[in-house]
Structure formats: structure tokens, C-alpha cells
Amino acid sequence: MRKFEGEKIVLATHNAGKLEEIRGLIGPLGIEVVSAGELGLPEPPENGVTFEENAATKADAASMATGLVALSDDSGIVVDALDGAPGVYTADWAEKEDGSRDFGMAMQKVEDALSEANATEPEQRTARFVSVLCMRWPDGHREYFRGEAEGQLIWPPRGTSGFGYDPVFKPNGYDVTFGEMTAEEKHGWKPGDEHALSHRARAFKLFAETCLDL
Numbered sequence: 001m002r003k004f005e006g007e008k009i010v011l012a013t014h015n016a017g018k019l020e021e022i023r024g025l026i027g028p029l030g031i032e033v034v035s036a037g038e039l040g041l042p043e044p045p046e047n048g049v050t051f052e053e054n055a056a057t058k059a060d061a062a063s064m065a066t067g068l069v070a071l072s073d074d075s076g077i078v079v080d081a082l083d084g085a086p087g088v089y090t091a092d093w094a095e096k097e098d099g100s101r102d103f104g105m106a107m108q109k110v111e112d113a114l115s116e117a118n119a120t121e122p123e124q125r126t127a128r129f130v131s132v133l134c135m136r137w138p139d140g141h142r143e144y145f146r147g148e149a150e151g152q153l154i155w156p157p158r159g160t161s162g163f164g165y166d167p168v169f170k171p172n173g174y175d176v177t178f179g180e181m182t183a184e185e186k187h188g189w190k191p192g193d194e195h196a197l198s199h200r201a202r203a204f205k206l207f208a209e210t211c212l213d214l
């Protein structure tokens with residue numbers, strides 16, 4: 001496991017919601033961050049069939065373009081009644097014909113698929129968010145960190161916080177959705193804490209412990 005010794009990281013993302021979350025998580029650690037989107041780097045095509053493959057693709061592209069250590073996140077929602085869909089294709093389910101993304105439409109698509117599968121009872125609507133972080137050094141070395149958050153899909157969507165599928169995801173043990181939580185509540189973690197709530201904060205905790213000794 002390699003430690004991060006530098007002062008600056010490029011966040012390999014063009015997703016504003018993810019960027020805001022990762023900035024919030026990384027902020028207290030005193031690392032300077034710049035994002036691939038802010039630098040105007042092209043978004044590499046995600047052709048992988050695993051979260052790890054796509055996370056590596058994004059981190060490789062940002063690290064090679066900048067010469068910096070890159071941190072990427074590939075994530076999605078895995079729905080049990082849909083045999084794991086949308087999974088690595090979560091962002092694709094939101095894609096409209098003009099190339100823009102509409103997560104209201106994507107949440108509706110998941111709901112329609114659950115109705116078709118007759119998944120109406122809460123216990124038939126189990127799902128997990130997955131986040132795989134990839135830290136990639138300019139010499140090609142990579143470290144991966146995976147976080148998962150278990151919960152249930154609710155309908156109709158609730159809350160306006162967060163991004164993507166947050167308004168339909170109720171983590172186990174809570175009566176509110178991620179969309180009804182503040183960013184701090186959704187992470188449920190700050191450096192040094194024993195437990196984290198969101199998939200991204202869980203992966204981030206592993207990253208901080210492994211690469212930063214926190």
C-alpha cells in the first residue's frame with residue numbers, strides 16, 4: 001500500500017455532485033485539489049464492466065494528462081430485484097437522446113423496472129450504493145478502495161439534497177432518504193471517526209487510513 005506524500009491531487013471527475021462531496025470529504029485533510037472538469041480535460045469513455053475498471057480509466061486519464069496523482073470515483077446503485085442493474089450503468093440510465101442527464105427520468109426508469117418485477121414490498125426493494133475510489137500515481141501505480149451502503153428504494157422520491165438517485169435511497173436504520181440529509185449526515189464520517197454512512201465516505205475512510213495514515 002502506497003502513501004500519498006504530495007500536496008496536490010487531481011480529482012478525476014466531471015460530475016458536479018461527486019466533486020462537491022469529495023471536496024467536502026478531502027477538505028479537512030489539507031490537500032489541495034483541482035478537478036478534471038475545471039481543467040477542461042476530456043471525459044474518457046467508460047467501457048469497463050466493473051466499477052474498478054471504470055475508476056482506473058478515469059484516474060489514468062487525469063493523471064497522464066496532468067502528471068499529478070489522480071483520485072477517481074466510479075459509483076452506482078445495485079438493485080437486487082433487478083439482478084444488480086443499473087450497477088456500472090447507473091449514469092447511462094439517466095442519459096437522454098441529446099446526451100444530457102436527467103435523474104428524475106432515471107429514478108422513474110428504476111421504479112418502472114421494479115413495478116414490472118412486482119417488487120412492491122420494502123423487503124423486495126433492497127439496493128446498495130457502491131463507490132470505488134482509485135488513487136493513481138504518475139508512474140502507473142494504483143490503489144483501490146470500495147465502499148458500499150445498504151438500503152431500500154422508496155417511491156415517490158423525497159428530498160432535494162445531494163445528487164443522482166439520493167431522493168429514492170433510504171439507508172438501513174434511517175427513516176429519511178439521502179436526499180433528505182445534509183452532506184455531513186450522508187457522509188456520517190470525518191477523519192478519525194470509526195464509522196461512516198455513505199458508500200463514498202466508507203471508501204474515503206479506507207483511502208484516508210491507507211494513503212494518508214489518518
Ligand code: IMP
Binds near residue numbers: 164
Ligand atoms: P459514474 O461513476 O460516473 O459512472 O456515475 C455514477 C452514477 O451513480 C452517478 O451519476 C449517480 O447517478 C449515481 N450515484 C453515485 N453515487 C451516488 C450518490 O452518492 N448519490 C446518488 N447517486 C449516486
